[in-house]
Amino acid sequence: MTTETMNTIQAVNLAMHDALAADPKLLILGEDVGDLEEGGVAGATKGLSTAFGDHRVKSTPISEQAIIGAAIGASLGGYRVVAEIMLMNFTAVAMDMIVNHAAKLRFMSGGQTNVPIVIRTMTGAGMSNGGQHSDYLEAWFAHTPGIKVVAPSNPSDAYGLLRGAIEDPDPVLFIENLPTYWNPAPFTREVLPLGKANVVREGSDVTIISYATMVAPSLAVAEQLAGEGISIEVVDLRTIAPWDRETVRASVEKTGRALIVHEAVKEFGVGAEVAADLNEHLFGKLKAPVRRLGGAFCPVPYSKPLETAFVPSSDEIERTIRGLVA
């Protein structure tokens, strides 16, 4: 456990490096992941094929179905695989392999087989990448029994959760945020188990439940409103599926008010599931209706003011909190 400063790209790279060193049966697979191809478009796998061999860190053709299929097959053959799907929207091209096969083989085989693979992917609004390169699609996968969904909000969590995902015996979709890849933060090199939310700030009036990109603005608003005597607890889900109901319910039982914030489109999103669960379990204890904030109901737009307006803003978070405690 070392403390230093690191960004998420470095953290993810280090996590794969440490995992490859720890487990000789771990393989890395994806477009451009080898050092001949510069270790990925963002450099997440830089140096790994040189350090561990290009039979273990393998660049592929542009074949998303074959990438996930090969990862599934190799895992059935006794290996663990981190397969990269360059951008989250491209998971759509491999949906059959992810949803019908990786997620279901354990159940459909009655537990005889399992698929210990991690599908790493990146996404997020903020770089004017437009409608086919920016979506947060975690709800599609969280709605699918058999696959876990993880989205870290900072470099330390990216390291710890990626290590945890690689060690997990089930398939994991691991969502990295592209626009914040290069933001440095204090770093802790520690493996984190999946399925545990992180109470990143304690408070007593309102609980904000968030993950990935929306944790930072949630914390900033909490800090700002603390000055006015509004005490906000911020829970970072870390693992979206299966999510840590116990931690979230305990927090909302304490505060009596809840706001869920995510970058993904609000409609039919993760926030809907969390809100419904809180209503089912804490109805009599809620002091106000559970609120949700999410991306606007449109494809992620290109032009800067539109792209900015698409994502929930700190102002909206603040206004919603004020409404909750009013």
Added chain:
Amino acid sequence: MSNLPKPDAATLLEIYRKASLIRHNDLRVVRAMKAGLLMTPYYSPQGQEIIPAALSVSLNDNDKLCTIYRGTHDMLAKGFPLGPLWAELAGRITGSCKGKGGTMHLTHPESGCMVTTGVVGSSMPIATGLGWAAKLDGKGGVAVANFGDGAANIGAFHESLNLAALWKLPVIFVCQNNLYAEHTTYANSTAVDRLSKRAAGYGMDGVTVNGNDADEMYGAAKIAIDRARAGEGPTLIEALTFRFNGHLIGDAAGYIPKEEFAQAKANDPFPMLRARVIADGIATEAEIDAIDADIKAQIEAAVDAAFKADLPDPVELKRDVFAHELA
């Protein structure tokens, strides 16, 4: 095809044994369905027995198989035991998949039956990955991907064949061309006359054989498997065949011209193999009868045990979704 390796007498008898197991098992499944004992979509492989029978005599327990909804023939030939198979068909907790997979998802890793898919074409990418694992293991293992003629037109075919050829993986792509995909003829879905021609486009070997002929099928499979084991990469085998029970039981197959069906039936490969084994003096008719009787008895025992076994408890809904049991 005269330069293909030929099965010796013992191998031919083994091919017969496997074909007989597949045929008699299929007849028994259809009988159980007609009796109302099994209520399931069942994609009968009747007519396609020789393909996996002649292929799998060159495989061992360490080799892996991916197949499709029409796959009981592939799995029985590979060594999937009758007991867990029938219990699974019957939806019992003693089934290979505890009754959670069923006809379209039969799985039995000990015999190498790794994945059965209900999605057209999806056996291929996963078999490619199993081939990758076998290559990394370096022990000469191979992976077999079974699929139909219709599946040759889905994107997964292209991605898998390219990747397997690029990485020289020990994968045998077995296209069982029964001339129909559901109700659509081969000619109405595919422009090229021989699917094996596509192999050249991937830089891999490809061959079209009469899949109903034990010699041809054995020979082509043996060459492909030997090459794969030797590190020489994948092969596409197009095995021409026919299915006698339509797409699935209940399909009256009105889209198949009567003459075409009658001619295929007249060339039913199973009785032909039986006659040949006897004519070649490989076994006497009495010996063949004894083999068949023994197989039928094994099937009856499996059927019996299956329907006597317990049905799964609803608590199973929480198990095997993830490694940990759901709350």
